[in-house]
Amino acid sequence: MQEMAISRTIGQVRQRLEENGYSKGKIQQFNSTTNQLVKFMAQQGISDYSMDIGIRFIEEHYGFKSDGTLSRENQGRLQDLTMLSEVQLHGTFMMRHRNRSYRIPEGFQKATDEFLEHRRFVGIVERNMGTVELYLERFFHYLTSREIDTIPKITGEHIQGYLRYISAFSNQSKDHMMRTVRQFMEFCWQNDYHPQNLASFAPNVHYDKRARIPSAYSYDDVMKILGMVDWNNPVGKRNYAILLLITRLGLRTGDVSGLRFENFDWEHNRLTLTQHKTGRPLTLPLLEDVGLAVIDYLKFGRPVSGSNTVFLSHKYPFKDFNPSSLYRIVSEYIHKAGLTVQGKKRGPHSLRHSLASRLLEENVPLPVISEILGHANTETTAVYLSIGIDQLRRCALEV
Numbered sequence: 085m086q087e088m089a090i091s092r093t094i095g096q097v098r099q100r101l102e103e104n105g106y107s108k109g110k111i112q113q114f115n116s117t118t119n120q121l122v123k124f125m126a127q128q129g130i131s132d133y134s135m136d137i138g139i140r141f142i143e144e145h146y147g148f149k150s151d152g153t154l155s156r157e158n159q160g161r162l163q164d165l166t167m168l169s170e171v172q173l174h175g176t177f178m179m180r181h182r183n184r185s186y187r188i189p190e191g192f193q194k195a196t197d198e199f200l201e202h203r204r205f206v207g208i209v210e211r212n213m214g215t216v217e218l219y220l221e222r223f224f225h226y227l228t229s230r231e232i233d234t235i236p237k238i239t240g241e242h243i244q245g246y247l248r249y250i251s252a253f254s255n256q257s258k259d260h261m262m263r264t265v266r267q268f269m270e271f272c273w274q275n276d277y278h279p280q281n282l283a284s285f286a287p288n289v290h291y292d293k294r295a296r297i298p299s300a301y302s303y304d305d306v307m308k309i310l311g312m313v314d315w316n317n318p319v320g321k322r323n324y325a326i327l328l329l330i331t332r333l334g335l336r337t338g339d340v341s342g343l344r345f346e347n348f349d350w351e352h353n354r355l356t357l358t359q360h361k362t363g364r365p366l367t368l369p370l371l372e373d374v375g376l377a378v379i380d381y382l383k384f385g386r387p388v389s390g391s392n393t394v395f396l397s398h399k400y401p402f403k404d405f406n407p408s409s410l411y412r413i414v415s416e417y418i419h420k421a422g423l424t425v426q427g428k429k430r431g432p433h434s435l436r437h438s439l440a441s442r443l444l445e446e447n448v449p450l451p452v453i454s455e456i457l458g459h460a461n462t463e464t465t466a467v468y469l470s471i472g473i474d475q476l477r478r479c480a481l482e483v
Contacts, residue, residue: 098115340395345392350375
């Protein structure tokens with residue numbers, strides 16, 4: 085009987101995933117996780133599901149460790165189990181998938197459209213509008229689950245209830261979500277969608293911006309990673325050029341994958357692009373080893389293609405390189421290099437962090453590092469100071 089109860093909850097979540105356009109891969113992962121969960125509960129004689137049971141299951145069945153770095157697979161499984169818990173507690177779960185169209189309830193649609201246009205007008209980068217829409221969708225999803233279907237019905241208590249509803253998110257994520265709610269409610273008041281200004285009910289959620297110390301590898305480690313690349317074959321030539329663009333110039337993954345021929349000024353040895361994340365222009369010197377690696381790939385590695393994008397997939401029909409592949413590629417090279425990765429990230433962004441750390445060690449001024457990394461201000465770059473401080477502490481301990 086209790087197995088039927090958890091099965092009904094699983095069915096509710098699966099239906100929501102299908103209705104909201106989640107990928108087949110995500111749904112298959114959810115089915116795999118929950119099938120094993122049902123078997124686990126039956127074997128253990130467990131009748132009632134809770135998040136504690138879910139954690140116990142993932143620890144025993146998949147080797148999950150709450151104090152360690154989560155693998156991508158376990159991140160997905162933990163999300164599956166969290167969705168089950170949310171449905172039990174609230175009758176619904178928080179939408180987290182971003183690669184889909186957002187569903188805004190009819191009663192909120194007109195104000196949302198105008199709010200989004202207002203945000204564009206004040207200078208929000210277009211690629212960040214999807215995040216704003218996602219945060220609003222989550223807010224409206226919570227409201228409709230409480231039978232609030234129009235803006236005038238929203239009260240301060242609903243906003244405070246929403247903050248409790250998103251309690252499972254990190255403080256940083258909660259702060260960003262509440263900021264969007266705050267901006268939206270102020271906009272609604274200013275434009276007569278709501279009789280009161282409820283912005284004050286959406287508080288700032290305080291978090292230490294330096295609490296999440298970026299992962300970084302030493303110069304020697306980075307050289308070991310590069311040394312694992314076999315650049316005597318076409319795929320190796322591509323990967324080597326990409327890794328140099330990240331480790332030597334600090335480019336983000338999205339910017340590397342989006343590079344086009346016109347971004348390279350070979351005559352003046354410059355690389356000029358508009359950053360995918362910030363929309364800000366960036367010009368960097370095209371260092372000799374980086375330029376030679378790119379030329380080597382273009383001449384002797386790149387498949388014949390009509391695409392104007394520099395880096396391509398090497399599987400027919402040779403589409404533009406997918407940036408999501410870079411995590412796996414970098415992780416494999418780190419593994420081959422035999423590096424100690426405990427407590428460190430293993431993706432391409434860790435190599436970008438490593439460049440920032442090395443520049444700090446060489447006493448490069450913070451504004452210069454900000455310019456190289458393409459940060460909008462030095463506050464973002466200041467996070468990397470934590471790396472230097474941490475390294476100094478380790479040196480002191482060794483002495």
